């Protein structure tokens with residue numbers, strides 16, 4: 030069957046974003062091309078979806094009937110499935126609940142995408158890799174070392190096996206300002222702690238290429254715009270430890286770097302195992318999609334400007 034989007038993206042598209050109140054869901058709405066007609070779903074427990082640009086409908090991705098109603102309302106050509114439990118530590122400790130949302134929810138969304146002949150963009154993660162052999166390309170073999178990563182691999186397989194039209198975008202550690210009341214990311218947590226004068230301990234033996242959330246949104250819109258399918262990695266330009274990242278945050282936000290102490294990841298034995306370095310090879314993102322990798326300072330300065338611009 031010929032899919033609607035495969036004719037090329039040169040018409041108004043109807044795009045549904047699951048988890049539209051999340052960090053990425055909001056960035057996608059804020060950066061949507063003008064000719065996109067967008068919709069999103071949110072949970073009744075969500076902080077407050079007021080003020081977001083797309084119209085919204087309450088629906089839990091684990092509820093087939095609710096999601097079917099959302100699809101009938103949005104009649105999407107494209108679905109960006111961001112909704113998930115994103116905390117690696119929560120996932121490790123609350124396996125049944127996380128499996129229901131991250132895997133069973135993806136099965137529901139994937140089946141509906143096939144019914145509605147919509148392209149599914151599934152948001153996976155760098156956590157599909159074990160972190161032993163960076164830099165990972167889209168063809169590198171997966172080998173997750175925590176439960177969150179294991180579910181991402183299983184969900185990717187569901188998407189590949191049950192959808193005719195799909196793309197998988199794997200973001201690495203994302204940062205940006207979340208919607209009020211939504212989940213924090215390390216930058217927000219570090220800024221808040223340092224502003225309060227609280228000392229923080231940051232791991233210096235886990236490395237990443239942190240990604241501003243708007244850059245991830247740009248990757249996704251380019252995948253859609255260019256009618257791409259397959260796997261795409263999304264990462265920032267700079268490769269550094271979390272401790273080095275925190276030092277940049279202190280510097281850009283003019284906060285006291287002396288409050289930051291480097292520690293090895295073994296300092297936090299209670300948290301889920303983290304891969305040491307899942308940093309991506311970004312050749313495909315840059316060459317095929319034409320999206321520039323953003324450096325740490327550029328990303329943080331934009332966050333600082335965004336905050337200064339808020340009332």
Ligand SMILES: NC(=O)c1ccc[n+]([C@@H]2O[C@H](COP(=O)([O-])OP(=O)(O)OC[C@H]3O[C@@H](n4cnc5c(N)ncnc54)[C@H](OP(=O)(O)O)[C@@H]3O)[C@@H](O)[C@H]2O)c1
Nearest residue numbers: 048050051052053072075089090112113115154200202203
């Ligand atoms: N942030 C990162 O560094 C990162 C890195 C790699 C991959 N990812 C992946 O990227 C995607 C987006 O991440 P994010 O940081 O934007 O996540 P987020 O800020 O935690 O947002 C997740 C969204 O999913 C919603 N959600 C959770 N359970 C749901 C359910 N049962 N039904 C409907 N909606 C539900 C949340 O609603 P509530 O707010 O109401 O709970 C929220 O809107 C996720 O798939 C995540 O695994 C994130």
